[in-house]
Amino acid sequence: MAHLLRPGRVDKFPSGKTARVVEADSANLQRNQALSGLVQNTYRMDIISGNLVEHIIDQRNMSLVALEDIDDRSPEQIFAEREGSSRIRPAIFEMLNGLLEYIPMVYYTVHLSHNPSEISLTNITTLQASMHSLRSTYQSVTSSFSRMKQYGAQLQALYDLETVHNIVKDEGQLSYPGEKSSEEGMSLELRYVWLDTLFVACDQLKTTNPRNVVFNYPGSQAISSALNDVSFKIGAGDLTVIVGANGSGKSTLVNVLSRLYDITSGQVLVDGVDIKEYKLSDIRQSIAILTQDVHLFPGLSLEENIRLGDVDCPESETEGRIAEAVRMGGAERVVGKLEEGVDTVLNSMVTRQGHLLDEEDETNPLAAKYKQLQKASTVSGGERQRLVASRTFMRMQSDKIKFVAVDEPTSALDPEGELALFTRLREARKGKTMLFITHRFGPLTKYADNIICMKDGKVAEFGSHATLMELNGEYCRMYNVQANAFQS
Numbered sequence: 328m329a330h331l332l333r334p335g336r337v338d339k340f341p342s343g344k345t346a347r348v349v350e351a352d353s354a355n356l357q358r359n360q361a362l363s364g365l366v367q368n369t370y371r372m373d374i375i376s377g378n379l380v381e382h383i384i385d386q387r388n389m390s391l392v393a394l395e396d397i398d399d400r401s402p403e404q405i406f407a408e409r410e411g412s413s414r415i416r417p418a419i420f421e422m423l424n425g426l427l428e429y430i431p432m433v434y435y436t437v438h439l440s441h442n443p444s445e446i447s448l449t450n451i452t453t454l455q456a457s458m459h460s461l462r463s464t465y466q467s468v469t470s471s472f473s474r475m476k477q478y479g480a481q482l483q484a485l486y487d488l489e490t491v492h493n494i495v496k497d498e499g500q501l502s503y504p505g506e507k508s509s510e511e512g513m514s515l516e517l518r519y520v521w522l523d524t525l526f527v528a529c530d531q532l533k534t535t536n537p538r539n540v541v542f543n544y545p546g547s548q549a550i551s552s553a554l555n556d557v558s559f560k561i562g563a564g565d566l567t568v569i570v571g572a573n574g575s576g577k578s579t580l581v582n583v584l585s586r587l588y589d590i591t592s593g594q595v596l597v598d599g600v601d602i603k604e605y606k607l608s609d610i611r612q613s614i615a616i617l618t619q620d621v622h623l624f625p626g627l628s629l630e631e632n633i634r635l636g637d638v639d640c641p642e643s644e645t646e647g648r649i650a651e652a653v654r655m656g657g658a659e660r661v662v663g664k665l666e667e668g669v670d671t672v673l674n675s676m677v678t679r680q681g682h683l684l685d686e687e688d689e690t691n692p693l694a695a696k697y698k699q700l701q702k703a704s705t706v707s708g709g710e711r712q713r714l715v716a717s718r719t720f721m722r723m724q725s726d727k728i729k730f731v732a733v734d735e736p737t738s739a740l741d742p743e744g745e746l747a748l749f750t751r752l753r754e755a756r757k758g759k760t761m762l763f764i765t766h767r768f769g770p771l772t773k774y775a776d777n778i779i780c781m782k783d784g785k786v787a788e789f790g791s792h793a794t795l796m797e798l799n800g801e802y803c804r805m806y807n808v809q810a811n812a813f814q815s
């Protein structure tokens with residue numbers, strides 16, 4: 328395992344030497360650890376909404392195979408175990424090893440002393456052969472035992488990855504897109520469910536006891552529901568903008584429309600069919616979600632971070648599609664100023680161990696790497712948002728995407744960057760239904776087919792910009808607050 332230095336913990340010793348942190352320099356080891364690190368809760372939504380659980384488990388398996396005999400435990404663990412085993416091994420293992428060599432001999436000696444007629448050259452040769460074979464079996468068992476411990480740790484890490492599971496049940500049987508799906512995009516509807524349906528007479532349907540659309544977050548202590556009495560319909564290919572005050576339920580609407588959560592009562596219809604009837608992974612792979620909470624995955628290159636937007640992209644098209652995604656995400660300058668471009672790994676995952684380095688010793692081969700690491704690659708908040716948007720554009724290039732939800736992804740972008748991002752998203756909407764959540768009305772509401780104005784978990788108003796302005800209600804009030812700010 329090669330090592331390189333990192334400007335981490337630095338302690339001066341009286342000898343003039345400096346203790347530094349040393350990192351493992353194996354790309355496979357770092358990749359393996361990066362993929363394992365994605366089980367953290369921080370990345371849960373990114374992984375689930377991107378339908379990436381299986382892909383990440385596969386990739387981690389592949390990186391484990393690529394690691395071959397490189398131990399992927401932390402250096403501290405390896406060190407502690409070596410220290411322990413080096414004391415035990417000579418005392419117990421070597422003794423056992425030595426004893427085993429003699430056991431057959433002792434047995435045969437005793438046996439032959441009772442049956443002297445059986446002593447022959449063949450018997451002695453067989454005895455020696457069995458002795459060697461017994462010894463090598465023992466050695467392979469002990470080494471397998473130690474490998475088993477290692478595999479146990481790896482299995483545990485894989486198990487942790489498997490626990491990045493969905494909150495919702497995956498019991499649907501229908502494939503998506505289905506028979507009723509449109510080329511223009513996904514149609515979405517939130518509606519009441521009629522609890523008791525009575526056939527009063529032939530062709531006459533009487534429904535009673537409507538069950539409201541309600542959503543409460545699991546385990547929430549809130550006294551009111553995050554969504555209550557919400558019903559509307561979005562047509563295939565529509566551009567819809569959701570507006571409303573903080574906490575009014577805008578993001579929650581995206582969560583239930585994309586089945587990150589199931590509504591508590593009521594129904595979400597996708598192309599006229601209950602969303603629960605579709606296979607969950609089909610729904611996931613048809614949706615792209617861009618929010619301010621999505622992350623760049625640490626330890627993976629920018630290229631891989633963007634490629635994760637569409638893991639099924641054919642190998643031959645990947646490079647061109649990534650370049651296009653970077654352009655559309657407005658991240659060309661960000662990538663351009665990094666020495667290693669899209670190969671840059673931000674916040675690389677590392678393994679560490681202590682290392683003594685004489686600071687004056689320029690002949691030390693680690694010195695150059697140490698200097699390189701001191702120039703750690705970082706990006707600003709706005710640059711990060713551009714890179715994350717690039718992953719969404721990578722995803723949107725896939726024909727499978729039928730619904731794109733964009734939830735205020737521009738908080739750190741400059742005004743020019745924000746306008747450009749919204750424009751490119753709108754331009755890429757062919758064959759997709761689009762839903763934007765925004766507090767800034769200007770760049771989007773004038774293009775919207777529908778505006779949903781949320782208030783206290785309810786749809787306060789629904790309609791086009793002109794209709795809602797005419798209504799002179801909540802939307803008109805919020806619009807005028809922004810418009811007046813520019814005029815005064």
Ligand SMILES: Nc1ncnc2c1ncn2[C@@H]1O[C@H](COP(=O)(O)OP(=O)(O)OP(=O)(O)O)[C@@H](O)[C@H]1O
Nearest residue numbers: 544547549553571572573574575576577578579580
């Ligand atoms: N994961 C969660 N668990 C419990 N309650 C939540 C969760 N997410 C949101 N809520 C609550 O649900 C309500 C609606 O939140 P939501 O995030 O949908 O509002 P929002 O309109 O998107 O707000 P903002 O404009 O601030 O982003 C709030 O009262 C919020 O506290």
